[in-house]
Amino acid sequence: MAQAMTFGIIGGGGWLGRAIGGAMLEKGVLAPAGLILSSRSGRIEGFAAWPGVRMTRDNRELAASADIIVLSVRPEQFADVHIDAADKLVISFMAGVSVDTLSARTGSRRVIRAMPNAAAEIGQCYTPWFATEAVSAADKAFTQAMFEACGGADEVASEADLDYLTGLVGSGAAYPALLAEAMLGHALARGIPRQVAENAVRGVVVGASQLLGRDGMPPAAMVQAMLDYRGTTAAGLQAMLDAGFGRAVEAGLDAAETAARRMQAEYSAPAE
């Protein structure tokens, strides 16, 4: 059911802000009159179906009229966002900007850091979120409902977990795409016609992901079931493992987490 509160998204015309705002309207978590979006350019597309949604180029105006303020600008753009949100719930999607920095820069102690991903666009992203002690039970219930409108969500117990999950979840939409790109390159190099190769790869990555999602099947169960055939799949899996598939994934997730932590130092800013 739509909430009678006003929800402001700074950077609401961007990839993620637009996806989450649109999903909340579609699922009825928010009424159009309860949503206000900002951008510097004034160009915000994707909300024509909801003429009641307000748009502004003035972040201070947004902050003054919103009960909940979402920060959905890129981390390097945050330095130019000047708002006073002392009495507001602040929810940040930004990678690598700590709750300490968010509190110092917005004046709010009610801070949530959340990490959705690009699949929010189709209402299918999983979003872990971390809340400071000052966040109320009602704030948390709204936050969970908001992210469930876009897929699933869990509160996590520590900011360190959120930093780790930034590299796993926030970045996550890119990883299946990388696997698909590698498979596509291989198929094309073997002379498979492009249309067939693209359909084959998309069918495998998308179809198999849905199979994995069904009934919460553990990934290891699927791998083992295929190894047990001792056929072509087992040969393929074993060769991938021998070539360092596990090590490549570990190195990738480690590097993404390290980047998230490095960014926290880079983007930490004193109170204004």
Ligand SMILES: NC(=O)C1=CN([C@@H]2O[C@H](COP(=O)(O)OP(=O)(O)OC[C@H]3O[C@@H](n4cnc5c(N)ncnc54)[C@H](OP(=O)(O)O)[C@@H]3O)[C@@H](O)[C@H]2O)C=CC1
């Ligand atoms: N995309 C993703 O998959 C994910 C993104 N994130 C995080 O979400 C945040 C947003 O990412 P994403 O949506 O991809 O980025 P985008 O670049 O698509 O969107 C950012 C938006 O912010 C607007 N903007 C920039 N500066 C300001 C400002 N001072 N005031 C108001 N609006 C401003 C820009 O519009 P204009 O130029 O018109 O001002 C732009 O539309 C990032 O911090 C990222 O770390 C987290 C997880 C996944």
Ligand SMILES: O=C(O)[C@@H]1CCC=N1
């Ligand atoms: O790559 C990034 O830094 C952003 C945050 C997570 C996803 N995209």
